[in-house]
Each structure stands twice: as structure tokens, then as C-alpha cells.
Amino acid sequence: MTDAERKAFGVYVHWPFCLSKCPYCDFNSHVRHAAIDEDRFARAFTREIETTAARTAGREVTSIFLGGGTPSLMRPETVGAVLDAIGKHWRVAPGAEVTLEANPTSVEATRFAGYRAAGVNRVSLGVQALNDASLKELGRLHSAREALDAVAIARKSFERYSFDLIYARPEQTPAMWADELALAIKEAAEHLSLYQLTIEEDTPFFGLHAAGKLRTPDEAAARVLYDVTQEVCARHGLPAYEISNHARKGAECRHNLVYWRGEEYAGIGPGAHGRLDIDDRRHALATEKRPEAWLMRVEANGHGVVTDDVLNREERADEFLLMGLRLAEGIDPRRYAALSGRTLDPGRIAVLREEGAIVVEADGRLRVTKDGFPVLDAVVADLAA
Numbered sequence: 001m002t003d004a005e006r007k008a009f010g011v012y013v014h015w016p017f018c019l020s021k022c023p024y025c026d027f028n029s030h031v032r033h034a035a036i037d038e039d040r041f042a043r044a045f046t047r048e049i050e051t052t053a054a055r056t057a058g059r060e061v062t063s064i065f066l067g068g069g070t071p072s073l074m075r076p077e078t079v080g081a082v083l084d085a086i087g088k089h090w091r092v093a094p095g096a097e098v099t100l101e102a103n104p105t106s107v108e109a110t111r112f113a114g115y116r117a118a119g120v121n122r123v124s125l126g127v128q129a130l131n132d133a134s135l136k137e138l139g140r141l142h143s144a145r146e147a148l149d150a151v152a153i154a155r156k157s158f159e160r161y162s163f164d165l166i167y168a169r170p171e172q173t174p175a176m177w178a179d180e181l182a183l184a185i186k187e188a189a190e191h192l193s194l195y196q197l198t199i200e201e202d203t204p205f206f207g208l209h210a211a212g213k214l215r216t217p218d219e220a221a222a223r224v225l226y227d228v229t230q231e232v233c234a235r236h237g238l239p240a241y242e243i244s245n246h247a248r249k250g251a252e253c254r255h256n257l258v259y260w261r262g263e264e265y266a267g268i269g270p271g272a273h274g275r276l277d278i279d280d281r282r283h284a285l286a287t288e289k290r291p292e293a294w295l296m297r298v299e300a301n302g303h304g305v306v307t308d309d310v311l312n313r314e315e316r317a318d319e320f321l322l323m324g325l326r327l328a329e330g331i332d333p334r335r336y337a338a339l340s341g342r343t344l345d346p347g348r349i350a351v352l353r354e355e356g357a358i359v360v361e362a363d364g365r366l367r368v369t370k371d372g373f374p375v376l377d378a379v380v381a382d383l384a385a
Ligand SMILES: C[S@@+](CC[C@H](N)C(=O)[O-])C[C@H]1O[C@@H](n2cnc3c(N)ncnc32)[C@H](O)[C@@H]1O
Pocket: 024, 025, 026, 027, 067, 068, 069, 070, 071, 101, 102, 103, 104, 125, 126, 127, 128, 164, 165, 166, 195, 196, 197, 198, 199, 200
């Protein structure tokens, strides 16, 4: 692939700390009771950015995403140092999307102006629920009022913002969810991420669920909630462009599209993943997850990479399928064929079409239908077999 053909290049930066650990969350996030040495982290981020940029010369950064953990616990100066380092070591496209994930507490909202001044132009707020009983159950530190206040400050501070909600929560009925969603859409304007609650292993929710103390909607009830999500959002002009993400046309998160379209991105910080094309081969990279161990590695070696695997054709093509079929726009089967060296099985495509799980558009693109999305893993497994 030549430079001119590269369309998008994302940089993901991971901030691995939170004030407390939510009982459903298995992200790489840690709680520290001592103060975090942000200057030391800023220096390490800068070094890892420099090293990674040297491996990816010539790229133009089209999106930056500061995720976590809770990046809104970073001082604006730390965010500024990270963005300055990216701008120094890569070329950044004019108008690049720069997103920061924020928790919607009043303390964090006071930093929004500082983030804006540092170069952030979009925030993604972890609202999770718009009623206090659910927020408490989810172990969140903010109230619904506080979250809506943070949304209002985000609206004034940034060109673009989005927020996350978790649905299929204990006791949640379709009517309750439809009302909550209608309020969310009114507040959200252009983008919403709506995740079905997943019970992750090694989280407190997993133990409670297994012991019967946390009752979540069964498959059929969750399906009804999913259908409500699609219907209400589509009716309000926020159709799903990805299985859990809804946006007005043109307001999609460009950074996340990089992942789903199988384009290149660099991962910076503890436990960050990257996909880079080096010498025409796709590398899957991951850094050390433990924050302090990552710091020491970066200080010693200039980077925290602990995994750097070259994907073979099959692995590359499977990843393309797995990520691309999450998108409403689907995939181009010719790209799959170019990557894997084989075409998708026409027999399997015919069966999945008959079952109503996929459609093949006039231009040849293959996409998953509304009925196929709830069983996406099975659809992907079937096509990739
Ligand atoms: C890295 S996290 C969040 C950012 C921020 N720390 C926060 O919690 O507000 C990204 C999003 O993943 C979603 N999420 C995390 N764990 C989940 C789970 N077990 N099931 C469903 N959604 C989950 C939440 O909506 C969360 O906002």
C-alpha cells in the first residue's frame, strides 16, 4: 500500500486509571490510592509516541482517541503534552478528530475547557444510565442530574460529543428503556453508543450473576430491548452505523471506523493495541498492561510493546470480516478475497441470505441485517469457516 492509498491512520492513547472500579467492567483500568506521577507518564507517552512514529513514517494522523480507564482524570497539561508529541512526531491532518473519554462528574466537567484548549474537539461521556437507581446498581459515582449537567457543559465546550449508555440492565423493561432512550436522544444530538450489558468473567457482576443475585434480562427479553433500541434510534434519525453505535449521517466516530474498516492505528500507553502495516505486512501489537511495568519498559526500551505478531493472510482476512461485519455498511467481499486469497463460500452466503441474516447489495457489498446482528458471532463464524 502506498502513502497516497492510505486513507486513515488513528492513534489510540490509553489512560489506565479510574477513581473506583465499576463492578461490570473488565477494561484495563486500575485504582491507585497514591497520587499518580502524571509528569512521568507524560514523558513515557512522549517516548512511546516517538518510537512508534519512527516505525510508521509518512502516515498522516486522521484521528486520535484518548481512552481508558478514565482519561478525564488527566490534567489538561498532560493531555496537551500527549497531543503535542503526536503533532511533533507525525503529521496530523487538518480537522483531525480528537476524542477524549470522560466520566460525567462535576469535577471532570470543570476540566473540559482545558481539554478544548489542549486540542480535544470531541468527548465521549460514560453516562451509562439516566436514572439514579440504575447508576447506583452499576456502581457509578455520578447521579443522572450530574451526568446531564456534564453533557450540557460538553455541548458548550466541544464541537462534537457523544455518550454511552448500558442497557439490558436488571429489571429494565422495554417501556422504561424506550423512555430513557428518548431522553438520551434529546440530549445527545449526533452520536450515542448503546451497549448491551455483558457479564464479563473476573468481575464482581460475574460472581453475583452466577449466584443468582443479579438477574439480567434473558436472551428473548434482551432481544426485545435491542429491537426497541433500533426502532427508537432510527425513528429519531440516529440509525445504527455499527452494532452498538448510532449517529446522524456524517457524525460517526471516525476513530472507531478505523478499527472496524481494518485500517491502521497505533496503540500508545499501558495495554494499548495497534495494527500497523510494516514492510507490507500487518502487525498486531500490544503493550504491557500493568501501568508501572509499562512505565519501566518504556523508560528502558523506548516502548512498552510485549506482543508484535505478523498476521498471516487468513488471520488478516478473518479480522477484516469480524470487524467489518459489525458495520451497517458491511464489507466488500472482493477485499476479503484479496486479503485471504480465496472467495467467501457462495453456498454459505446463500443459506445466510435465505435465513435473513445477511444481504448482498447491488454493488456487491455484503452486510448483516437487523435480524443478523443479534447472532453476529455465528454469522461471522459461518462465513469465515
Ligand atoms: C472504557 S469504558 C468507559 C469510559 C469511562 N471510564 C466511563 O466509564 O465512563 C467504555 C464503555 O464501555 C461500556 N462498558 C464497559 N463494560 C461494559 C459491560 N460489561 N457491558 C456493557 N458495556 C460496558 C460502558 O458504556 C463504558 O462507557
